[in-house]
Amino acid sequence: MNSRQSQLTRRRQKLAVRRAERERINGDLTHPEAPHGTLNGYVNYECRCGRCRDAQRRAMAQNRAYVRAQRIARDGALIHPQAPHGTASGRFYWGCECAPCREAARRQRQHNRHRTKENA
Numbered sequence: 562m563n564s565r566q567s568q569l570t571r572r573r574q575k576l577a578v579r580r581a582e583r584e585r586i587n588g589d590l591t592h593p594e595a596p597h598g599t600l601n602g603y604v605n606y607e608c609r610c611g612r613c614r615d616a617q618r619r620a621m622a623q624n625r626a627y628v629r630a631q632r633i634a635r636d637g638a639l640i641h642p643q644a645p646h647g648t649a650s651g652r653f654y655w656g657c658e659c660a661p662c663r664e665a666a667r668r669q670r671q672h673n674r675h676r677t678k679e680n681a
């Protein structure tokens with residue numbers, strides 16, 4: 562009853578309800594009761610109005626700056642000690658400049674270019 566699982570389920574149900582309560586205003590899915598302009602509005606109400614999207618963007622930028630400030634310089638590159646090395650997110654999210662991360666990022670970019678071409 563009070564397991565973590567049921568907490569998660571309740572949270573998911575609440576989110577599903579709130580998602581359904583959103584209305585499209587000026588093309589944006591907006592939740593009428595969300596605290597607009599906050600990360601809470603974006604995450605917990607799934608509000609996608611301009612102000613909530615701004616809040617999310619700011620939080621992402623802050624988080625990114627925080628994550629990147631933890632990198633250490635090694636052999637002329639900035640290495641993140643906790644990055645999942647050899648993955649594109651190691652490069653793009655963690656900002657790691659080690660050779661495996663750079664290589665993964667390069668592959669991902671090529672892949673994206675390929676996909677964009679296919680969809681065009």
Ligand SMILES: [Zn+2]
Pocket residue numbers: 591592595596597598602608609610611612613614
């Ligand atoms: Zn909003």
Ligand SMILES: [Zn+2]
Pocket residue numbers: 640641644645646647651657658659660661662
């Ligand atoms: Zn790396």
